[in-house]
Amino acid sequence: QVQLQESGPGLVKPSETLSLTCAVSGYSISSGYYWGWIRQPPGKGLEWIGSIYHSGSTYYNPSLKSRVTISVDTSKNQFSLKLSSVTAADTAVYYCARHGDWGLLNYFDYWGQGTLVTVSS
Amino acid sequence: SSELTQDPAVSVALGQTVRITCQGDSLRSYYASWYQQKPGQAPVLVIYGKNNRPSGIPDRFSGSSSGNTASLTITGAQAEDEADYYCNSRDSSGNHRMNYVFGTGTKVTVL
Numbered sequence: 001q002v003q004l005q006e007s008g009p010g011l012v013k014p015s016e017t018l019s020l021t022c023a024v025s026g027y028s029i030s031s032g033y034y035w036g037w038i039r040q041p042p043g044k045g046l047e048w049i050g051s052i053y054h055s056g057s058t059y060y061n062p063s064l065k066s067r068v069t070i071s072v073d074t075s076k077n078q079f080s081l082k083l084s085s086v087t088a089a090d091t092a093v094y095y096c097a098r099h100g101d102w103g104l105l106n107y108f109d110y111w112g113q114g115t116l117v118t119v120s121s
Numbered sequence: 122s123s124e125l126t127q128d129p130a131v132s133v134a135l136g137q138t139v140r141i142t143c144q145g146d147s148l149r150s151y152y153a154s155w156y157q158q159k160p161g162q163a164p165v166l167v168i169y170g171k172n173n174r175p176s177g178i179p180d181r182f183s184g185s186s187s188g189n190t191a192s193l194t195i196t197g198a199q200a201e202d203e204a205d206y207y208c209n210s211r212d213s214s215g216n217h218r219m220n221y222v223f224g225t226g227t228k229v230t231v232l
Contacts, residue, residue, distance in 0.1 A: 036221075038223075045207065045223060045224070045225055045226045046156075046164065046207055046209075046223040046226075047223065048209075048220075048221040048222070048223065051219065051221075059219035059220070061220060061221075062220060095163055095164070101211070101219065104150070104151050104152055105151075105152050105169065105170050106151065106152075106154065106209075106210070106211050106221070107154035107166055107169035107170070107209070108154070108156070108164070108166060108209070109166050109169075109175060111163040111164055111165070112163065113162075113163055114163050
């Protein structure tokens, strides 16, 4: 069974960088699929942040692209998110997820439990 | 980027059928996937592609699509189906290599 687990600080100061890691078990990142980050502000909807392929190719939401970096460590079977210059608007539950993309067909099939990150001084 | 629009809320009587719709230009080019999210929990994939259910998803969940609209139907709704539902697809606008958009979400209440 594929499992994902987010970890990282729950509180980040404004203007600083948010850093999260997603540990994957039950599946080797090197075997394929894309690995993504999605966030959800309190009481609001879902927003895709970006994804990375096991080869290291990255894809980012255009609205966040200037502040986002996603990297992968296949030796540890984990991938990470960095979001710079955060503001209160970046306060959200952050999810990591596995996703497939085959042209017309795409979906996020396994999700982590999510971690709440609050931006506050 | 393109948008996916859903009705904010729908209600259904226990055992009856409810259809949740998702509208957006990207759905003319890409299949939608659907996610169920209960309070305090991560989203769960319930439908993907033309009409595929992951293992463990009851067959009362089904999907369909026509033009710029995708639909999720729950036939014989159960109390445990009360949740928020989100659609998702790849964004067909612009020249982005890869971009995904989620729908605005529909809260389903089972009466």
